[in-house]
Amino acid sequence: MTTENKSRESFISLIPFLVFVFSFLGAGIYLGDFYALPSPIAMAVGIISAFLIIRLPFRTKMNEFLKGCGDKNVLTMCIIYLLAGAFSAVAKASGSVDAIVNLGLDYIPINYIALGIFILASFLSLASGTSVGCIVALGPIAIELATKSGIDINLMAAALLTGAMFGDNLSVISDTTIAASQSLGSKMSDKFRTNLWIAAPAFLITIVLLFLNNSDVPPLQHHTEHNSHFYLLIPYILVIGLAFLGMNVFFVLLIGIVVSGIIGWYSAGMDLITFSKTSYEGFTSMTEIFLLSLLTGGLAGIIEYAGGIRFLLNKILKSIQSKFSAMFGMGILVSLVDACIANNTIAILITGKVAKPVSEHYQIEPRKMASVLDIFACIIQGIIPYGAQVLILMSFSKENIDYLSLVGHSYYIWLLLICVFVFIFFNRNQISNSIK
Helix, strand or coil: CCHHHHHCCCCHHHHHHHHHHHHHHHHHHHHCCCCCCCHHHHHHHHHHHHHHHCCCCHHHHHHHHHHHHCCHHHHHHHHHHHHHHHHHHHHHHHCHHHHHHHHHHHHCCHHHHHHHHHHHHHHHHHHHCCHHHHHHHHHHHHHHHHHHHCCCHHHHHHHHHHHHHHHHHHCCCCHHHHHHHHHHCCCHHHHHHHHHHHHHHHHHHHHHHHHHCCCCCCCCCCCCCCCCCHHHHHHHHHHHHHHHCCCCHHHHHHHHHHHHHHHHHHHHCCCHHHHHHHHHHHHHHCHHHHHHHHHHHHHHHHHHHHCHHHHHHHHHHHCCCCHHHHHHHHHHHHHHHHHHHCCHHHHHHHHHHHHHHHHHHCCCCHHHHHHHHHHHHHHHHHHCCCCHHHHHHHHHCCCCCCHHHHHHCCHHHHHHHHHHHHHHHCCCCCCCCCCC
16 A cells, blocks of 8 residues: 555545444344344445445456455454354254253343343453354343243343453454554553453442342242253353363364354254355355455445545544543544444544554553554444354344333443543543653
8 A cells, every 4th residue: 555545535435334334233123123134234324335435446446355255354354254153053953052051040040140240241341352143142041041930031142242342352362452452552562450450340240230230030830840951051161161272263163163063963963064054054144244245345445545534534633632631532533433444443444544653652551552543443342233252142032122222221331431431530640741
């Protein structure tokens, strides 16, 4: 890319992002269902508008679109979606999901199942480094538990969503942690400790709220104890254990799929053809989020080349006058970018390009700026209705989960927002010379 392209800025090139957002949200508001219009179609509308509005040669726009689709981070997420979908489908077919559901009904007090899901999701995502994989793995379990126990399905879904975002935001093997640390030049261990001090209060308060939030839970009707075989739990135990050991998420999911298939063969008579078809069904269950991620990467490629991201960066830079406004401004910027592209890893990578020189000028420790970027991106990613995490949750029980109620029950997300504001506020007196 030439120097001219790097310095180009253009508000017009942001319009396709706005077209996508308003198409998706507008249709949802008008129809009373945020998922009535498939998100890839809304994104396709945005892409078409980019080719019509942005004044660049068609070949240039097509090249940048394809480069964006082929971005390493985009393709990595797409492959994870496919593997996670296959693991979820095969584990369910082999009886592992039902086994965990039955154990939950038998041994976890009914009033605290949402709390149990929140804690389990927190540790699973912390171990695996992926909120998407965590939601795919535990989603069927959480939804089935809510259905069988009578607990508010929106509360259960919110507990899973926020627990997954907690671990993803903190895990040292998470893409967002790696992106934030590398972009700001911080050690991941330093970023982890700083991030933990911000997130821990929100995590603990959420546990208290979920512990107390049991007054509206109906008593579970009498049920017989289930004879769940321990070996049915092996796939999930294995996935969690290997993730804790730091194994690459691709290998973790592949091993989980194979082991689930072996157990399915032993317990349910699953043959090779059935295993293959079930795995493929898992692939197809991720079609919407796969296509959305691919198309989003392509649109982001065009818009970044055309100067849309640079326009946002420069506008926010003009308002920065202190260490406080630098951290707050970068938090707002990564939030806006994530709201546009619905990928917190890419949002951090894009924002990190300007956050690093800003943090150096105002003498902000890299670990602090890295934590701020990761947390704000996490918060936005956890509440936008077209984000991977919410879309996957909705796919498990779209007819029962209400988006607004889901977000309203996402206590950890809102508490985390308060905690990061407090963190930035207490840095208000640490001001360096302003840019003249």
